[in-house]
Amino acid sequence: MPRKSTNPSVADEGAAPGGTAAVDRALSLLSAFRPGDRALGVTALAERTRLHKSTALRLLNSLAHAGLLVRDETGGWSPGPEIDRLAQVRAAAFPLEAVALPRMRELVAQTQESVALHVRRGAQRLCLLRVDSPHLLRDHVRAGDLLPLERGAGGRVLLAFSGEPGALSEQIRCDGYLMRTGDRVAGLTGISAPVWRAGGTAGAAPVLVGALTLTVPEPRLRPELVGALREAAAQLSAALGAG
Template sequence: MPKKSSRPSVADEQAAPGGAAAVDRAISLLTAFQPGESALTVTELAERTRLYNSTVLRLLASLAHGRLLRRTADGRWALGPEVARLGALYTASFSLEDVVLPEMRELVARTQESVAFHVRQGEQRLVLLRVDSPQLLRDHVRAGDVLPLDRGAGGRVLMACSGAPGRLYDQVRQDGYVMVTGDRIPGLVGISAPVWRTGTELAGALTLTAPEIRVQPSFVDELRASAARLTQALGGRAPG
């Protein structure tokens, strides 16, 4: 019997409370695949999950039976057709609003400032979702409004993530967010960060706006943390 490794497996580290260890291990195999990889060897899967090869082989047999993984002609392992079927079902039932709006409400509750979610619409940007600040002094933008793409924090992020050239957009891509003052309305500060979905597909820009006199240094971290949580919830990752 092989000696148990002193280093816990990925499944052990990320075990579901009250869950089944075998299922946790199988999930760790599925999540071992990274964007751009078509197939992995048993050794690669074992290394990434920190499971014994013998354990990996047993799990692969069950996952192949369920068509979640398949063996390729060269003996490696790739995602199976059942993953595609489940992905299609998820996409068909998915509502961006159901995921994004609760996080926006929590961000407004923490900062007491207005939050919007912008998406690109040609050469403009659409306010897809909006949660207003409870304070009377705020910008009066509504969901459904169309705003300039080349002014305002949300527009700057959408342009940067679409590859727009220029020092400002280079900085946005490097920092992963932008903070601008008076870019669209004098005295209004906008802080925005991209939200990614399904790998590196841009879902939109999460944007907090506030009068300059009320802006707190913590707003940047709060906004970026919300954008990161949404990216994770949508199955995305920042490119690069």
């Protein structure tokens, strides 16, 4: 039997209430892959998840059996074809990317600044979609990056419209947006507003999808960017049935 670690694994720290520990640990191995990763060895995956190598290897073999991972000839592991299939199923069921990306590209063409759609993932926010500014001077967050909720305009908007108490959240809810400079990166301004979709039943309240955020180097900040961002967020919400 493998020795139990004195340090909790990533899965143990974020265990699903009423869930199964083995499933949480297997999913933590999938979540360990980051943008830019190709194949990761069992040692790297065990370090990222804080699992024993023997435990990680058993779980990796199960994930490979399901097609969620593949192992190459060098022993490295990478995401498998089943993930592509599930992504296609999700995209067909909830075509957020198809709806959002054209409007995000229009906003970038209008403002010449980068725009991202952030969604909440537990205690962090995920950059789900991103369109870059054509300028060389810009922030370099990529789709797939995880960012803090408690810093940056996008994270604070997600918290506010998820019911976070406090004076700042109340002000964001009152204003309907937030502009914040230097909150996450010095010299960078974020302008963010919520995106909504229709509720599941007729007459149901809209559901928060995420936060649409422009990121602007401070020297290029100009007043009309606030209106452009808020209008784009409203248009996207309307396209998702919440208008």
